Amino acid sequence: MIAPEARRTGVASALVHTLSCDVDLSAASGARWLDAVRRYCPPQVDPWIWVAPDTDDAPAMVGWGEQARFTAxxxxxxEKAFTAYSSWAAEHPDAAPVAFGSFPFSRDADGFLVVPAVLLVxxxxxxxxxxxxxxxxxxHRRDGDLPVIDTLLLDLDADQWRHAVTTATTRLSQDSELEKVVLSRSVSVRASAPMDRGLVAARLSGKFSGCWTYCHDGxxxxxxxxxxxxxxxxxxCRVLAGTRKPSWSHELLHDPKEHREHELAVASVTGRLAEAGLSEPAVRGPFLLELPNVxxxxxxxxxxxxxxxxxxxVDVIHPTAAVCxxxxxxxxxxxxQxxxxxxxxxxxxxxxxxxDGSGQWALALRCGQFSPDNQSVRVHAGAGIMPSSDPDKEWIETRAKMEAFTSVLEG
Structure with missing residues (x-):
């Protein structure tokens, strides 16, 4: 259900200005823009961030505070949260023109849209x-560094992961209707002092400039x-399924298991386009998307x-076969189960x-959930399991995906 009324923790004024800055940010890459603009966020305040790849020609945004929050x-x-937000926005035309949003994988937990009190876009x-x-x-913020990582705890060890994957492959082999399932695991990382979420996001954007960078409520x-x-x-949209370490990427073009996994992920989107109110679909792929880590x-x-x-x-398409x-x-x-x-x-x-109903949404992957004190972060990764999946190879895949996040914590 939508909260009875929006929770307000600050009021944005009608002021709209062009940011004056020592460097020209208009033509800067998204990563460079983010690294400069995040420094305007006040101390002890965690930013809202969204930066798309430069080829995307989408808004780059940094905000802080909350003028309103809508949960569902x-x-x-x-759409429930959006309906409440759009009604509220009609009565507050001077508010920031976007709401940042994040929703959980589970349908039983609350997601939200938040209108920031201050927005730089x-x-x-x-x-x-x-x-x-x-x-x-x-x-406000000077150049700094992240604290030393002093603890890394596996929330699931290799034997437990092997058991989970074997359970899934057995079920997949026995149930002719079930073709694929995505399983995930996580590690918990603790630092010697609080970490700067904005700096972590800036480092991720700089290292993975072809990705969508975000910082939403930790x-x-x-x-x-x-x-x-x-x-x-x-x-x-961009659908991904089928993963290899860069040195093994040639296998993706010839592996029947990876191609079938990818076909299922694509079909989970194309099969719902009409229900989502979309027409005249065009499909381009599959192709190899090469990232620094996978x-x-x-x-x-x-x-x-x-x-x-x-x-x-979003409500119609999610969760796709790529994550479910x-x-x-x-x-x-x-x-x-x-x-x-x-x-x-x-x-x-x-x-x-x-x-007005426009927006841009990604799947929250290659990510970590920070603790309220910013001294620990839980890093997640998942793998698509097919009947022929090898638990040890899937372990390697999830470790490579986690390294996308943990590598920026290590300098």
Whole structure:
């Protein structure tokens, strides 16, 4: 259910300014823009962040504080929260023009849309950075470094993982209807002192410039998988399934297991486009998406947007087979029966919405959930399990995915 009323913890003014800065940020890469703009966030305040790849021509945003928060859970949670937000926005035309959003993988937990009290946004590469809700924000944060990592705890050891994967492959072999399930694991990292979430996000953006970087209520990551992009009457998403370490990436082009896994992930999106209010789909892929730590099989899907909004599309498409399995409900049930960890918002939708229904959402992958004191972070990764999956290879895959996040904590 939607909260009875939006929770307000600050009020943004009608002030709108162009950010004055020592360097020209209009033409800066998204990573460079983020590294500069995050420094305006006041001390002891954690930022809201969204930065898309430069090739995406999407808004780059840093905000802080909350003017309003809208929560919802269950089926249709994203659209429930969006409906409340859009009604509120109609009565508050001077508020920041976007709400940051994040929803969990489980339907039983609350997700949210938050309107920041202050927002710094560059709408397109080459444009000035505009400030909403503050009069001439000041630089606060100096260059620094992250504290030393002194503890790394496995939430699931290799033997427990092997048991979980074997249980899943046995079920997949016995149930002709169930074709794929995605299992996840996590590690907990503790530092010698609080970590700066904004600095972690900036490092991720710099290292993985082709990904969507986010920082939403302690969930920080840089994901390569775009769930929903709904802007200017067009829909776009990027589906990933099938993974190898870079030195083994050639195997992706010839491995029947990886190709079948990828086909199921693509079908889980294309099969729901009409229900989501989309038409005239075009599919490009699969192709190899090469990242610094892993290589994926990827497919891009585009379509026309009819009478729908980004939140509704999220509710219809998520969870895809890339993070859940096929068929969806059977895989979801097997995950609940097999996984011993709480995914939280890992593998859930993360992104932003505008009151007009446009928005951009990714799957919360390559991420970590920070503790309230910022001194520890729980890092998640998942792997698609097929009947022929090898538990040891899937362990290697999840470790490689986690390294995308943990590597930036180590300098």
């Amino acid at each position: 859970h269950g089926h249709g949670a994203a 560059r709408r397109h590469l080459g444009e000035s950075t505009v400030v909403f809700g503050a009069d001439s924000p000041q630089l 969930l920080v990551g840089a994901t390569p998988e775009l769930l929903v992009d709904c802007r200017d009457g067009l829909f776009r 290589t994926h099989l990827a497919t891009d899907i585009t379509a026309r947007v009819t009478t729908t909004n980004a939140a509704h599309i 399995g096929t068929p969806r409900e059977l895989a979801y049930q097997l995950i609940e 097999t996984e011993t960890i709480d995914r939280g918002r890992f593998a859930g939708p993360v992104g932003w919405m505008s009151p």
